[in-house]
Amino acid sequence: MSDHKLDSNMWVDRYGDIMYRYTLLRVKDVDSAEEIVQNTFMAAIQAQSNFAGLSTEKSWLFGILKHKIMDHFRGQKRLMSFNLSDNDDSTEPDYDTSGHWRIFPKDWGLDPEKAAENNELARHLQGCLDGLPEKFRQIFIMKEVDGLDSTQICNEFDIKPTNLWVILHRARNQLKQCLEAHWLSKQEDKKTKS
Amino acid sequence: MKMIGALLKQLKISCEDTSPLISESMDHRISLGKKLRIKIHLAICGACQCYKTQLDIIKTLARKLGAEDSDLKNEVSLRPELKYKIKHSLKTNS
Numbered sequence: 001m002s003d004h005k006l007d008s009n010m011w012v013d014r015y016g017d018i019m020y021r022y023t024l025l026r027v028k029d030v031d032s033a034e035e036i037v038q039n040t041f042m043a044a045i046q047a048q049s050n051f052a053g054l055s056t057e058k059s060w061l062f063g064i065l066k067h068k069i070m071d072h073f074r075g076q077k078r079l080m081s082f083n084l085s086d087n088d089d090s091t092e093p094d095y096d097t098s099g100h101w102r103i104f105p106k107d108w109g110l111d112p113e114k115a116a117e118n119n120e121l122a123r124h125l126q127g128c129l130d131g132l133p134e135k136f137r138q139i140f141i142m143k144e145v146d147g148l149d150s151t152q153i154c155n156e157f158d159i160k161p162t163n164l165w166v167i168l169h170r171a172r173n174q175l176k177q178c179l180e181a182h183w184l185s186k187q188e189d190k191k192t193k194s
Numbered sequence: 195m196k197m198i199g200a201l202l203k204q205l206k207i208s209c210e211d212t213s214p215l216i217s218e219s220m221d222h223r224i225s226l227g228k229k230l231r232i233k234i235h236l237a238i239c240g241a242c243q244c245y246k247t248q249l250d251i252i253k254t255l256a257r258k259l260g261a262e263d264s265d266l267k268n269e270v271s272l273r274p275e276l277k278y279k280i281k282h283s284l285k286t287n288s
Contacts, residue, residue: 008288012272012281018263020272025259034276041280045287062262098199099208105245112250116258122266125255143221144253145260150222161222169217176248 004053006060008045015058019065026069026141028130036072040065070156073138077157094173106180109187121183128178132171139164140171207235209242216246220253 019040023033044064051060096102115121129137139157142148143164154164202208212235215228236243259266 008284009281011284012277016272016277016280017268017270021264021267021270022262024267024270025264034272037272038276038280038283041284042287045284048288058262094213095208095210099203099210100199101209101241101245104241105248107244108248108251110247110251112247112254115251115254118255119266121251122255122258125252126259126266129259140256141260144256147257147260165214165218165221168221169214172217172249172252173213175252176245179248179252 004051004056004060006048006051006057008048011041011044011057011061015061019061022062023065023069025126025129025145027072028137032072036065036068040068043068073142074156076134076138105176106184108184121179124179124183125175128175128182131178132174136167136171136174139167140175143168202235207231209235209239209245212236212239212242213245216242217249220249 016037020033020037023036024030027033027036040061044061047064055063094102110118110121129140132140135157139153142153142156143150150161150164154161159167199208203211212232215224215232218224219229219232236246258264
């Protein structure tokens with residue numbers, strides 16, 4: 001027995017916005033995000049009778065939403081040819097001839113354990129994510145934002161594990177550079193002004 | 195300093211060799227040899243210690259962004275017209 005029930009009259013008011021934000025972070029494009037949320041609600045109303053009450057209404061709807069987002073990524077896969085070297089041209093070499101950093105990584109003055117409380121940095125990270133090459137962005141989202149299994153990601157994108165690590169490494173480097181350019185420089189400005 | 199750099203590069207424990215390993219170690223279990231190379235390098239390189247901390251911070255924050263009820267973008271909402279349209283469709287299909 002379970003108390004979990006569906007109340008489709010309340011879905012849009014209760015979950016519309018959070019589902020939309022959740023989708024927008026992952027698909028970036030407003031039109032696609034709207035369409036995915038709309039399709040999710042329509043699929044949910046069709047599947048109402050399958051709801052076994054084992055999960056909450058919210059996690060049941062998010063389950064459908066996650067499938068729809070994955071379907072969207074799969075649909076795009078055919079449109080995006082995958083070439084590691086293409087994406088590579090945009091980034092400057094990070095090291096000098098003796099293998100040293102050209103620009104030394106800076107101390108961000110943050111404890112990784114407490115970084116999650118830093119909303120400003122999180123907002124900047126969200127902005128920086130949108131600047132990644134689309135394939136890198138999707139892969140980083142699946143791995144680091146959604147915590148999906150590496151094997152599953154490799155299967156979805158038809159890539160080898162070694163490719164996955166190279167892509168994640170490059171994505172992290174680009175995010176780090178973006179955060180230093182947009183977030184850290186502001187922090188330093190604040191310090192010099194005060 | 196240049197000589198140390200050249201030596202580290204020879205031993206494949208320069209910053210250039212180590213930074214991809216640091217990233218890789220976040221994604222899966224790496225071999226003992228690789229672990230050791232990271233350890234040796236981090237013991238002598240402050241820049242890569244910072245780098246590792248930066249990647250850890252990005253990892254923590256990425257997971258936070260992913261939460262179902264992340265309130266970070268709470269200024270973003272579904273368009274009222276679309277909400278109305280979806281509500282209407284839900285009613286006629288329920």
